[in-house]
Amino acid sequence: MGKEQKKSIIELMAEKVRSDSAQAKITNVDAFKEEPIKLPEEDLEDKLEVFKTEEEYADIKILRGTGIYLFSEDKMTLNYAKTMARIADKDIMALIASTVRDDSEIYPRATPAKTFYQHPYNIDKGIFDDVLEEMENKEEYKDIKGVRASNGALYLYSNKYLAEDHAAYLAEDIEVVQKEVP
Amino acid sequence: MPKYKGWAGKILRVNLSDGSVKAEDTNDYLDYIGGMGIGYKVMWDEVPVGVKPFDEANKIIFAAGPVTGTGAPCTARTNITSLLPSNPQHLIGDGHMGGHFSPEMKYAGWDAIIIEGKAPRPVWLRIEDEKVTIEDARKLWGQGIFDTTADIAGIMGQETQVAAIGQAGENLVNLATIMSNGNHSAGALGGVMGSKNLKAIGIIGTGSVQYAADREDWIALNDHVMSIIGANNQHVVPSTPQPWAEYHDPASRWTAQEGLFWGAADKPVETGICEPENINKVGYRTQKAVKDHGMIAEDYTVRMGGCQSCPVRCHSSLEIPELENYGVSRYVMNTCMGYWSHYMAMRNMDEKSGFLAKTLGAQLADDYGLWCNYGQLGRDLNYAYDKGILKDVLPAAEYNSIPWDKFEAGDPEFLVDLYRRIAYKEGEISHLGDGAAWLAERWDFDEDYWNDEAHHLWSPMGYPLHHANESNGQVGSLINIIFNRDPMNHSHQNFLGSGLPTKLLKEIAAEIWGSEDAVDEPANYTPMNRAKAKFAKWSLVTCALHDSLTVCNWMFPMATSPLKKRNYRGDTSIEAKYFSLTTGIKMSEEELYKAGERILTLHRAMTVKQMGTVDMRNEHDIIVDWVFDMDPDKKPFTPGTIKMDRDDMEKAKTMLYEELGWDPETGAPTYDKLVELGMKDAALELGKLGLLPGNVQ
CATH class of the missing domain: 3.60.9.10 (Aldehyde ferredoxin oxidoreductase, N-terminal domain)
Structure with a gap:
């Protein structure tokens, strides 16, 4: 117990982040306000600066969305941490849009709608459908489009990175072609 | 000795x-x-x-x-x-x-x-x-x-x-x-x-196979392979976002994830997170049943199985009590087309009937020893049925004895009747088992049979596409013209389907084939270039090597890996290292590829000899029209189509022939190339038959 008491706040914070990351979770800085760390809000930025500058914490990285999140890159990749941060932000529209844009730009591929019903997104299908409808009327999400494969499966893409025809083929490829030519 | x-x-x-x-x-x-x-x-x-x-x-x-x-x-x-x-x-x-x-x-x-x-x-x-x-x-x-x-x-x-x-x-x-x-x-x-x-x-066999290498060198190479091995088809990213993975791909066969089980095991086994460094979980990476059948298969999955000495288990072993209703065992095991081909022989199915059709079909076909011609048999049935051809060619009594009501209703029991007729050659319908080219001739199929992309025919020789123009355009297309059946070649497909972003694949392509231009974005193709010809040659040569060494072309070549610390690079020299350590004959990757070229060129020479012509370009390496005429409102090399261009494809053939040292005009092996590969006898024999390009004697 005495040993525990000797740990500094920054050590406890790092321990928490590494432990969370090992369990596939990102750490919201709000967690530091609680026992046993009880970090005063005004000290947060100083502590984050330590993570950025001290060699022994080089594995700990900071992500800023609606909230501020930390993760250990020894336990979790940046891409996964970004996904978890987007989920933690609880902004489903932004989550869908950023995921779809990344897929369209990076791989490139169209994103199966069912992706969002499954882990780690776990969005209820009814809620997903409603959100998607709402997104159609939002200027900031105008680039997010839907396309259906011939078996009816819905795919999303960003027309900033993929033409409609291209997205349509990519959806058909994964839904139908790859099954007929496995 | x-x-x-x-x-x-x-x-x-x-x-x-x-x-x-x-x-x-x-x-x-x-x-x-x-x-x-x-x-x-x-x-x-x-x-x-x-x-x-x-x-x-x-x-x-x-x-x-x-x-x-x-x-x-x-x-x-x-x-x-x-x-x-x-x-x-x-x-x-x-x-x-x-x-x-x-x-x-x-x-x-x-x-x-x-x-x-x-x-x-x-x-x-x-x-x-x-x-x-x-x-x-x-x-x-x-x-x-x-x-x-x-x-x-x-x-x-x-x-x-x-x-x-x-x-x-x-x-x-x-x-x-x-x-x-x-x-x-x-x-x-x-x-x-x-x-x-x-x-x-x-x-x-009660003996053993000895290798020449020191035990430590052998184990080191095995360890190296296990460190860069992926899931089935050397897919190197998981199918869902996972903490260890920078990338993921819904099409990946690395389907293991938290909450996904072998659900019918005595005690259900969770596949879970399988980090690349944990080689003890390689066998869990590919939950192939859900890949082949969807999530319906999870609760029927007993385990994964596969080949001797293979850590990647790509066959799913299922227990499906309902199969006993059709008079077959409830235990079934297979993978990929071994399941899918039976779905293609049916229609109007829902998730459950489709699952039963795939598994019942596997039981029946595997027992009868019936081959699907890579899914073509089922497409041929549907074509002949839809066109009314079956009514014309089958005697009325035979036609009426076939349970078409079950076919229309998506009842898997239809396969019990159909496959028995084919396996026992019962009646005219059994000619579905002749193969597409023989069948088309016998039943006088129209041109639309060959020229509609829906039927997937690739060659007038009656085989369908198998990772052809949908797999990097000209590269897959070239691979599909060389053999005398579907090519069974996954060297290119494993690379393209690894799950890594195209940008990374292009970097790796530049290292192997000299230019990033060897690889295009999926369905966003560019005209033919030299790097694509090198990619196609590499795929053909490595496939011939794998079938000769004999190693699995669904896993090798390991051109990519799941390891970020290697920047996702694999190692294409593994086969040469195994050959050297096994035999004691030191052989470089380049030297082993030369042996692969020899085998591939002998296949070509045999084909020339059998066909009695050197004009492989126009007599053998033929692609049916739909490949060039599909998507009539789109031009080749525009995003969203895999349509090919006729002139470009002829250029592609020329480049491949050049890369292989075959005659650029005809695509036949030359005297010089055969001699270079140590096959002077074959060269002389072809010369005597007048079957060398330029009619060299």
Whole structure:
């Protein structure tokens, strides 16, 4: 117990982040306000600066969305941490849009709608459908489009990175072609 | 005594006409490595032009390479070579199977088995190390593969490895398989065994395969392979976002994830997170049942299975009590097209009936030994049905006896009736088992059969596309024109389907083939270039090598890896390292590729000899029209289409021929190239036949 008491706040914070990351979770800085760390809000930025500058914490990285999140890159990749941060932000529209844009730009591929019903997104299908409808009327999400494969499966893409025809083929490829030519 | 390690040193030659059994020296074939290479060399030397697949003069060669049986990962493939019954010109070809057959053959002391002649009555071949006998198979004849396998194991012992044919092979159905372990099938050549009255081969081997290397070097290479190995098809990213993974791909066969189980195991087994560094979980990475059937299969999954010495388990073993309603076992095992082809023979199915059709179809076809021609048989049925052709060609009584109501209703029981008719050659409808080219001629299919992309025909020789223009445009297309059946080539497909972003693949492509231009974004193609020709050549040569070494072309070449610390680079030199460590013959990657070129070029030479023309470009390497005419409102090389351009494809052929050292005009091997590859005898023989480009004598 005495040993525990000797740990500094920054050590406890790092321990928490590494432990969370090992369990596939990102750490919201709000967690530091609680026992046993009880970090005063005004000290947060100083502590984050330590993570950025001290060699022994080089594995700990900071992500800023609606909230501020930390993760250990020894336990979790940046891409996964970004996904978890987007989920933690609880902004489903932004989550869908950023995921779809990344897929369209990076791989490139169209994103199966069912992706969002499954882990780690776990969005209820009814809620997903409603959100998607709402997104159609939002200027900031105008680039997010839907396309259906011939078996009816819905795919999303960003027309900033993929033409409609291209997205349509990519959806058909994964839904139908790859099954007929496995 | 074998000259080198790795090879068993002997080839078994069995003449079923006179009952003779001989041991021959493998050393005569070392330039052709093993497997496919031995098969082609035997066919070239011994089977004259004009022989037909079911003639007594045809031969069938079961062969393995030096690496098989060593215990190296993913090395239990068996290559079977003969004349292809389904090919309209009966050209040379291969079937390939995994399982445990070829390692057992090596342990028994044989690198290959050459079967020639024809037995006067049904027989099976019993091999117990050096003791080889031809046994009476009259009690086995008429049985399916499952019972035959069990009966032979009952006679020889449960450790016996069996390669058998079912009723389809016995009845000389062109589309027939040879099957080992009840679910590892080599398509296309079951009828050849049937024509020789050879029901099965049973093997027990009590020896071993020795390697030349120091044990530590051997283990180090195995460890290296295990460090960069991916999931099935060398997919190197998971199918869902996971903490360890920078990338993911919904199409990946690395389906393991939290909450995904082998749900019908005695105690359900969670696949879970399988980090690349944890080699003890490689076998969990591919939950293939959900990949092949969807999530409905999770609760029916007993386990994954696969080949000897392979850590990647790509066959799903399922327990489905409902299958007993159709008179088959509730236990079924298979993978990929072994399931999917039966879905394609049906229509109007929902999730459950589709699942049952795939698994029931697998049980039936695997027992009958019926081959699907990579899914084409089912598409042929649907085409003929939809066009009303069946009503025209089938006698009314036969047509009316077929349960079309079940077909229309998506009732899997339809397959019980259909597959029995084909396997037993019952009635006109059984000609679905002839193969597409023979069938189209017999039933007078219209041009739309060949020219509608929905039917997937690729070649006038009657085989469908198999990772063709949908796989990097010209690269996949070139790979699909060279062989005499669907190419069974995954070298390019594994790379393209690894799951890594195109940008990364382009970087790796530049390192292997000299330019990022070797790889396009999917369905956003660019015109032909030299790097694509090099990519296509590499794919063809490595595939020929794999089928000769014999290693799995679904896992090798490992051009990519799941490791970020390697920047996702794999290692294309592994095969050469295994060859060197196994045999003691030091061979570089480049030198081994030269051996692959030799084998591929011998296949080409044999095809030229059989067809009696050097004009491979116009007589053999033909692609049907839909590939160039699809998507009429789109031009080739625009995003969203895999349409090819005719002139560009001719340019692609020229570049590939050049890369392979074949004549750029005709695509036939040149005298100089054959000599360079150490095949002067073949060059002289082709010269005498007037079958060298430019008619060099």
